[in-house]
Amino acid sequence: MLRVERLQVGHLKPLSFELSDGECLAVEGPSGAGKTLLLRALADLDPAAGRVVVDGQERNELPAHEWRRRVRYCSPEPAWWSDTPRGSFPVNAPTAKLERLLQSLDLDPRLLDRPIAVLSTGERQRLAFVRALLDEPPVILLDEPTGALDPQSKALVEELIRFQLLSGHCVVLVSHDEAQIGRLADARLVLSKEKPTPGAGAVSAP
Amino acid sequence: MTIVPLSYWDLLLAATLLFANAAISWRFRLGLERSIAISASRMVVQLALIGVVLKFIFAQSSPFWTLTFALMMVVAAATEVVARLHARIAAWPLMGLSSSTLLFVGTFVTVFGVGFVITPEPWYAPRYILPILGMVLGNTMTAVALVLETLSENANRERNAIEGRLALGAPRFEALSGPLRSALRTGLMPMLNSMATTGIVALPGMMTGQIIAGADPVGAAMYQVVIMFLIAGATALGSLIAAAGGVMLVTDDRHRLRASPSASHRKSV
Structure with a gap:
């Protein structure tokens, strides 16, 4: 369970919301409204005042790296720090699970040992998604997870997100795809670029 | 054998060689005449002053004056580290790290x-302590500056990869292992290079000095070997402390990569 109390993100009005296990919150708004900033603040990658609680534990009660193992931010531009994807995967990744996840996104395991430079943008984004799910973080923050994908891969990623929700993970989804939000989200949070108005920043049912 | 005293x-005779510099600057319109004059004057005044100061300190031969002067050398070296860096680290923490490291x-x-190793009598003999401290500080200062520059530069350039690792739950030293390694390598390189070539191309300054002063070249070489080992140890230790401290400075207590203060807006110390 994810509970956010008066989280101060950028110049936005303090945000409060709550997600039960298996629920998906869609975050919408124009570019520059602070969607990415919100996800980064939840993962404690940027300083932000307010309380964020996951399964009864507040952000600051846990060491930062422990927190980010529970609250996983997935960037729209996945980062690599090695020549092949495998070098940027956890060394002790359980093989069976890794293969199952790759398979579910229609990724050939041999891609793990190709040079990153020859992989397509969509392959990189899907590989990064697999990497983020390997250690089963209870809260998954997805920043435009299907931005670089063709319709078929997009459907597979959505299927995997749905599977994560069914197995009890909380998902916060930033997306510009109205139909996708309709398919996945249980609630919406609309951020606006203008000065906060009454009602903005409130969570509403779709 | 005594040293030939200089008048x-x-x-003045040696100074005429500076005219070569001035002539080049004038001929090619480099506009460096002023800099040449200022640098040369600074060099003369600084060396003359240090000659007088060291003469005074050697005459006292007291632990107090030796240590006071040693401390001033440390502060000067730390200031130089900060001045050399275009590092994206706030100035005062940087000054704190480099001065405590040095x-x-x-x-x-x-x-x-x-x-x-050398054990002179008395132990605080400024004639030994100050030149050796000077050589140690000079080399460590270069290493510390290189380490911090490389670390902050790479941390900034590889921000995306570092934050990717942090987001996957890596603690800061693991997330910054790439920049950390290149910083250490850069910091250690000058010393390794100079150990490998010393005595082939250039004779080290201290050995040259001892030889001109009439010392036995083999004895002078042995001294130089000891000094090189001291410097090697000092640069390794200094690089390690600076790199570890640098990682702490570019991140915060929640293992977040700090927003970098831009180099041009950094307040000077």
């Missing part, structure tokens, strides 16, 4: 070298 006329390394290596 002021000898200094103080610790300078003290440790000089005490080891003078107190246990």
